[in-house]
């Protein structure tokens with residue numbers, strides 16, 4: 001087999017340097033070639049030692065593994081979906097394949113049942129014989145390095161028992177169980193006979209179960225679930241059945257303008273709330289959400305981050321993106337996982353992965369301050385997050401590239417484990433190389449438009465703006481948010497023009513994007529800033545108030561308490577303890 005490769009966006013970027021193809025494990029092993037360094041991100045990022053900006057990136061599609069030494073073979077994150085086929089391809093195996101593809105994870109399939117299904121409902125169901133499900137399971141699991149198994153429609157007790165037995169024989173890193181019972185159209189996909197084997201055999205093996213309202217109710221002997229408090233009680237009761245985590249999905253919660261899910265990990269409840277998208281195209285949301293969780297777990301991300309940071313947002317974004325597409329004449333249309341059907345050109349629509357409530361307490365690190373107080377950047381980030389920072393930006397103006405990359409990777413691990421996004425100031429190359437959540441650029445840095453092109457649609461791009469014109473340009477360029485300041489004078493930026501509260505208000509009013517205020521803000525004035533009365537001012541970005549002191553944790557907690565008291569509305573994902 002010949003190895004085949006392709007250059008991604010080569011026409012745009014491959015102008016100055018030759019591009020080198022090296023698998024990610026090479027960089028994990030510190031591989032270097034001449035003066036090129038390679039990242040371990042899914043794209044293959046190359047930058048030259050002497051330049052400050054990315055020159056190009058490449059992606060390797062296939063590689064003839066037999067030509068590589070064992071240490072250089074590429075291990076692709078792999079989800080096995082054990083589920084039913086939906087002929088309409090909105091839900092089931094077909095949804096799982098598309099969701100995993102969208103999350104760039106390999107997905108193999110074991111089909112448990114074949115349904116004749118469309119946007120009207122389920123017209124027929126033919127279960128696959130149990131021993132043939134067993135044969136499929138063995139084929140895949142005995143050969144293919146599966147990381148995570150995700151289950152959907154498991155239509156019989158026999159099939160569930162076979163699955164559990166096979167998983168004991170071929171253990172995997174995680175098991176995601178979507179206990180599918182009834183389709184959105186109300187048709188039964190697995191009858192009540194499976195309830196006890198779900199509860200007693202499968203759930204205790206699961207890392208997470210993701211029942212919807214009806215399924216949670218059936219599993220709890222028909223208890224009525226009508227409010228968010230009911231979801232919370234249900235999550236606890238289901239947790240007691242043995243899974244490590246529970247996500248009760250409230251997509252069908254009556255009278256709710258938000259789509260609210262409750263996540264419980266045994267210690268904390270998380271209320272995951274997003275605006276309810278007005279659309280009929282919701283067929284397959286549950287399957288896709290569970291697949292997306294499985295995909296992120298297969299990549300190695302922690303559960304809370306997979307659920308809150310990625311899966312919930314992915315479904316919300318895909319629903320919003322496909323709210324007007326028209327496939328089929330029935331009431332339950334499928335949505336478009338790959339966000340392509342409505343796309344007219346590469347740039348006209350993009351994935352909105354950004355949640356503006358993350359701007360509430362925006363911690364910006366400063367290498368000088370960390371040096372002054374004798375703490376590492378990772379200690380600073382950890383303390384800020386524990387104190388309540390909702391987003392972190394690494395602003396390391398003087399750091400050596402290699403040191404910065406190593407710190408960024410370490411900080412990213414901390415941020416991911418807490419579900420807090422990590423942005424990099426200015427250095428697009430570092431953001432790409434460590435797969436950070438995005439970048440923040442100033443007016444004289446890499447233009448936001450170029451940053452967006454390099455980072456792709458899923459990453460966050462923020463831009464510093466002082467004027468309405470700059471905010472309009474940021475929006476045109478595809479930014480997600482605006483940082484406006486300095487609101488007050490500050491030591492961290494010399495010769496920076498202060499815009500004051502009036503300037504901040506003017507920028508907010510001109511901006512269609514959410515805004516975070518920056519510059520000289522701390523406990524003494526944060527409330528005054530937040531109370532200027534503009535709805536798109538979503539938070540404050542702080543350097544000195546958090547990091548220019550003995551205890552980052554205490555300072556962050558103080559500011560967090562103050563901001564939580566101010567009445568900030570909008571999209572919130574609250575941690576309820």
Ligand SMILES: Nc1ncnc2c1ncn2[C@@H]1O[C@H](COP(=O)(O)OP(=O)(O)O)[C@@H](O)[C@H]1O
Pocket residue numbers: 184211212213249250251252259260261274275276277278279282284285286287289312315316319
């Ligand atoms: N109209 C909607 N707008 C936004 N999110 C939604 C909408 N409908 C469902 N969701 C979300 O999609 C996911 C699947 O939820 P749900 O529909 O309850 O499960 P299922 O598809 O298994 O019935 C949940 O995260 C839920 O909050």
Ligand SMILES: Cc1ncc(COP(=O)(O)O)c(N)n1
Pocket residue numbers: 083084085086091092093115117152153180182183184185189282283284285286287
């Ligand atoms: C084969 C199969 N598996 C799962 C579902 C549930 O999906 P939804 O709740 O969106 O109808 C389905 N309808 N069909």
Ligand SMILES: [Mg+2]
Pocket residue numbers: 184251282283284285286
């Ligand atoms: Mg649904």
